[in-house]
Amino acid sequence: MVSFFRRKKPETPSGSESARRYSAEELAAAFPTAPAGGAVPAPVERPIPPPAEAPPPAPAPDVVEAEPGAEPVPPEAHAAPSSPAAIDAVAERGTESVTEPAAPVAVVAEPRPSKPTPAAESSADIPGVPATAVAAPAGKRGWRDRLRGSAFARSFGGLFYTNPKLDEDLLDQIETALITADVGVAATTELVAALRKRMNAREFIDAHALLLALREQLLALLRPVAVPLRIERADKPFVLLTVGVNGVGKTTTIGKLAKRFKDEGRPLMLAAGDTFRAAAVAQLQAWGERNGVAVIAQGQNADAASVAFDALQAATARNIEVLIADTAGRLHTQQGLMAELGKIKRVLQKIDPDAPQEVLMVIDGTTGQNALSQLRQFHAAVGVTGLVVTKLDGTAKGGVVFALAREFGIPIRFAGIGERPEDLRVFDAEAFVDALLPETLGA
Numbered sequence: 406m407v408s409f410f411r412r413k414k415p416e417t418p419s420g421s422e423s424a425r426r427y428s429a430e431e432l433a434a435a436f437p438t439a440p441a442g443g444a445v446p447a448p449v450e451r452p453i454p455p456p457a458e459a460p461p462p463a464p465a466p467d468v469v470e471a472e473p474g475a476e477p478v479p480p481e482a483h484a485a486p487s488s489p490a491a492i493d494a495v496a497e498r499g500t501e502s503v504t505e506p507a508a509p510v511a512v513v514a515e516p517r518p519s520k521p522t523p524a525a526e527s528s529a530d531i532p533g534v535p536a537t538a539v540a541a542p543a544g545k546r547g548w549r550d551r552l553r554g555s556a557f558a559r560s561f562g563g564l565f566y567t568n569p570k571l572d573e574d575l576l577d578q579i580e581t582a583l584i585t586a587d588v589g590v591a592a593t594t595e596l597v598a599a600l601r602k603r604m605n606a607r608e609f610i611d612a613h614a615l616l617l618a619l620r621e622q623l624l625a626l627l628r629p630v631a632v633p634l635r636i637e638r639a640d641k642p643f644v645l646l647t648v649g650v651n652g653v654g655k656t657t658t659i660g661k662l663a664k665r666f667k668d669e670g671r672p673l674m675l676a677a678g679d680t681f682r683a684a685a686v687a688q689l690q691a692w693g694e695r696n697g698v699a700v701i702a703q704g705q706n707a708d709a710a711s712v713a714f715d716a717l718q719a720a721t722a723r724n725i726e727v728l729i730a731d732t733a734g735r736l737h738t739q740q741g742l743m744a745e746l747g748k749i750k751r752v753l754q755k756i757d758p759d760a761p762q763e764v765l766m767v768i769d770g771t772t773g774q775n776a777l778s779q780l781r782q783f784h785a786a787v788g789v790t791g792l793v794v795t796k797l798d799g800t801a802k803g804g805v806v807f808a809l810a811r812e813f814g815i816p817i818r819f820a821g822i823g824e825r826p827e828d829l830r831v832f833d834a835e836a837f838v839d840a841l842l843p844e845t846l847g848a
C-alpha cells in the first residue's frame with residue numbers, strides 16, 4: 406500500500422517539501438464544515454497561470470514512497486503505463502504511483518476492501534459533514550423542512566398570515582417579497598405584471614386565487630429546467646466535469662453523486678482535478694474510499710488537464726461507466742483560470758470527442774444574484790450543460806433558482822438541501838416551489 410501523504414518529488418530542491426506531511430490546518434481546510442446557513446466562503450484568489458494549450462504537459466518524474474513495512478517498489482514498476490491495458494494493470498495492483506519523464510503520473514487510489522456503508526451510519530466519517538448532520542425526511546416533506554427558513558418562505562408565510570385582500574397593495578407586497586428573495590428584477594417584474602393583468606381582468610375571486618396563480622407561474626418558470634441527468638450505458642465512460650467558484654460544494658457534491666451512482670450499481674471512477682488546494686486530493690480520496698470508488702490523482706500542483714486525461718484513459722481501459730472529475734474552485738472573473746477549464750475539455754476530447762458528456766456547474770444557493778454572472782462566465786468558458794444548486798437548506802433566499810431558470814434555461818439536475826449524501830436531491834420543480842410557499846395553498 407502506498408500513501409498519497411508521502412509523495413516525494415525528487416526534483417524539489419530541498420527534498421523536504423515533497424516528503425512533508427499535511428498539517429492540521431491543511432487537513433482542516435480539506436474538510437471544512439459549513440454550518441447550515443453559514444456565510445458563503447470568501448473566494449480564494451490564486452495566481453493566474455500563463456495560457457496553456459493541449460496536449461497535457463508531462464510532469465517531472467514523481468515517486469511515491471511506500472509505507473513502512475511495505476515491499477519496496479522495483480524501479481520498473483514506476484514506469485508510466487503507455488497503453489490503456491498497462492494503465493489498467495497499474496490500477497489493478499492497487500494504490501500505486503507510476504513514473505516516466507514523458508508522461509503524466511497518476512496515483513490510483515483503490516477503495517479499501519468493501520467496507521459496508523449502511524444508510525443509518527454515523528456521518529462522523531463523511532468528509533466535511535458534521536457528525537450531528539441528519540438527512541432530510543424523504544419526499545416533499547424533506548424539501549419543506551429544509552427550505553422553510555429561506556427568505557422566500559418567510560416572506561410569503563408572513564404575507565398569508567396577514568390575510569391579505571385582493572388589491573394593488575397585495576401586488577406590491579408580492580413584488581417586494583420576490584425581490585427580497587433574490588428572484589431578480591426582471592423575473593419579478595414579469596411575474597407581477599402577469600398577475601396584475603389577470604387581476605384587472607377580474608380573473609381572481611380573492612387573494613388566495615391570485616396566490617394560486619402565482620404558484621402556477623413559478624412552476625411554469627421551473628418546469629422546463631427540471632430535467633434530470635440521464636446516463637445511458639455506452640461503450641465509453643460518461644464524463645461529468647464539475648466546475649464552479651470556490652467553496653460552493655463541488656467536491657461534496659461529487660461525494661454525494663458517487664454514493665448515488667454506486668447505489669445504482671454503476672462502475673464509477675473519480676478524478677482529483679483540484680490540484681490547487683493543499684488537501685483537496687485527500688478530501689476527494691476520502692469520499693472515494695468511503696464509497697468504494699477508485700480515485701485517479703497526481704497530487705497538488707499537477708496539471709489539472711493531465712489528471713483528467715489520465716483518468717479518462719484509465720476509465721476507458723477499465724470499462725467504467727461514469728467518470729466524475731473535480732476541478733479547483735475559481736473566480737469567474739479570472740480569465741486565465743477560466744481558460745484552464747477550456748484546456749481540460751480539449752484534452753479530454755483527444756480521447757473522446759464527445760467528452761465531457763456533462764459540464765455540471767455547482768452554484769451556492771446563498772450567493773444571490775451574483776450566481777447569474779458566475780453562470781454567464783462559466784458557460785462562455787466551458788459550455789455548462791447542467792446545474793446543481795447547493796446549500797438551499799441554509800440562508801439561501803431561494804429566489805435565485807427562478808432567475809437562473811429564466812435567464813439561461815439550463816437544466817437544474819440536482820439541489821443540495823443538506824450535508825448528508827441523501828440530501829442531494831434530483832431537482833423537483835413542484836417540491837421546490839411548494840416548499841417556498843405556505844401549505845395553505847393546498848399543495
Ligand SMILES: Nc1nc2c(ncn2[C@@H]2O[C@H](COP(=O)(O)OP(=O)(O)OP(=O)(O)O)[C@@H](O)[C@H]2O)c(=O)[nH]1
Pocket residue numbers: 436437438439440441442533534649650651652653654655656657658679682685732733734735795796797798799820821822823824
Ligand atoms: N448546508 C449545506 N452545506 C453544503 C452543501 N453542499 C456542500 N456543503 C458544504 O459546503 C462546504 C464546502 O464544500 P466543498 O465541497 O469543499 O466545496 P468546493 O466547491 O469543493 O470548494 P473548493 O474546492 O475549495 O472550491 C462544506 O462544508 C460542505 O459540507 C449543502 O447542500 N448544504
Ligand SMILES: [Mg+2]
Pocket residue numbers: 655656657679685731732734
Ligand atoms: Mg473542492
